Amino acid sequence: DAMVIQNPRYQVTQFGKPVTLSCSQTLNHNVMYWYQQKSSQAPKLLFHYYDKDFNNEADTPDNFQSRRPNTSFCFLDIRSPGLGDAAMYLCATGGSDTTDTQYFGPGTRLTVL
Amino acid sequence: GQQVMQIPQYQHVQEGEDFTTYCNSSTTLSNIQWYKQRPGGHPVFLIQLVKSGEVKKQKRLTFQFGEAKKNSSLHITATQTTDVGTYFCAGLPANDYKLSFGAGTTVTVRA
Numbered sequence: 001d002a003m004v005i006q007n008p009r010y011q012v013t014q015f016g017k018p019v020t021l022s023c024s025q026t027l028n029h030n031v032m033y034w035y036q037q038k039s040s041q042a043p044k045l046l047f048h049y050y051d052k053d054f055n056n057e058a059d060t061p062d063n064f065q066s067r068r069p070n071t072s073f074c075f076l077d078i079r080s081p082g083l084g085d086a087a088m089y090l091c092a093t094g095g096s097d098t099t100d101t102q103y104f105g106p107g108t109r110l111t112v113l
Numbered sequence: 114g115q116q117v118m119q120i121p122q123y124q125h126v127q128e129g130e131d132f133t134t135y136c137n138s139s140t141t142l143s144n145i146q147w148y149k150q151r152p153g154g155h156p157v158f159l160i161q162l163v164k165s166g167e168v169k170k171q172k173r174l175t176f177q178f179g180e181a182k183k184n185s186s187l188h189i190t191a192t193q194t195t196d197v198g199t200y201f202c203a204g205l206p207a208n209d210y211k212l213s214f215g216a217g218t219t220v221t222v223r224a
Contacts (some may be wrong), residue, residue, distance in 0.1 A: 043156065043201075043202060043214055102212060
């Protein structure tokens with residue numbers, strides 16, 4: 001059974017048109033992460049939620065926002081996508097213990113036209 | 114900030130040969146995790162190493178964690194075409210839960 005689900009798997013948007021990506025988990029994990037991964041690069045952490053506490057990475061552009069209405073769901077909002085935002089967006093979950101692993105969803109591939 | 118360096122970036126291997134990818138952290142890690150990402154796929158958790166000097170095996174894969182908990186390696190023996198993909202190490206600093214990913218080693222296999 002899928003543990004981390006991302007929708008949609010593929011998203012095409014126009015330059016400047018807001019887009020929302022969603023992530024849900026069945027693991028009841030405290031922590032949910034959003035990563036951006038560009039071709040041939042490692043995942044880059046954008047931000048994460050520890051329960052309801054939002055933690056932004058210092059170099060994450062203001063264009064990226066997130067919401068976590070409950071434990072199971074987390075959303076990534078891109079307010080005005082630019083061509084440089086085309087990437088794979090990965091959601092991951094993990095527990096709060098330092099020995100917990102992170103479980104990744106299948107990702108949403110975003111194309112910006 | 115904490116950084117994890119991973120080498121080599123690319124590894125071209127003849128089928129049946131062995132290879133190793135290495136990770137080094139600038140700071141001591143609580144644990145290190147390894148992921149495999151197939152082309153077009155997402156990172157899939159392989160293993161976690163927690164103890165100093167720990168060695169774990171998964172069939173043809175051998176994972177090591179250094180004594181100082183700052184470096185790790187993944188050794189694959191008798192490489193097969195199913196081993197194709199990018200292998201990432203990801204270090205977890207002490208008292209933190211945010212992983213620091215290495216750049217990955219992308220493996221291609223010549224039949």
